[in-house]
Amino acid sequence: MKPYLKVYPVGKIKRTDENTVIEIFDEYKDALLGLDEFSHIIVIYWFHKNDVPEKRNQLQVIPRHNPDNPLTGVFACRSPVRPNLIGMSVCKIISIKENIINIDSIDAFDDSMVLDLKPFFPNDKIKNVKVPEWAK
């Protein structure tokens, strides 16, 4: 069996028609101290609907399901199909109350498991960014 690392969900994403929240499990609530001083967070979550071997073994996709785009490795796009089903979104914090973070929106399904949160810093130092035509 291949060696693996153990990742424990620390919360989940709840989406309704009205709002989108990150619910951090009670045992991890203390890890939120000071997050309210940031305007944006990086949410790292799990594409749980794709957690089957055939999706985790697919290494190339057509990005954004657009047939005009070239076949691309999953490490060169943001496909939800990838060996480790790690998703990443930058979200605007609307409010934080206890263990509930109200965010503007997120490109993740309801009930997605949250693996980690990181504060967002502006990437001012990253210059001369180049991306391929399909990603523009």
Added chain:
Amino acid sequence: MKPYLKVYPVGKIKRTDENTVIEIFDEYKDALLGLDEFSHIIVIYWFHKNDVPEKRNQLQVIPRHNPDNPLTGVFACRSPVRPNLIGMSVCKIISIKENIINIDSIDAFDDSMVLDLKPFFPNDKIKNVKVPEWAK
């Protein structure tokens, strides 16, 4: 026992005095197709030296080991101590040859396991970013 997700290392970081490379394991090489058209990548890796319960249970730290900084939750800083030991760095690609990506530098130890790579897009749409005093 707590439920967990299985994350498989897809490569590792190798640092020498001369250079820093990401070595993607052969079985995942095809996932790199098209990555050479990007200038920067987001590297998601594992703080393997902290993979012990006491480090994964520590939820608050003094950021950057600076005693002037306030006690802060690990979800509100980039501490390598956190429930899931997920690190994230934006790196400049120098070259890609087969399964070896030469990068400018990374804030990770030699032999850190790589979990995922994502292409970096400029965060042009993220406006009015606010961070606390200690993070400036």
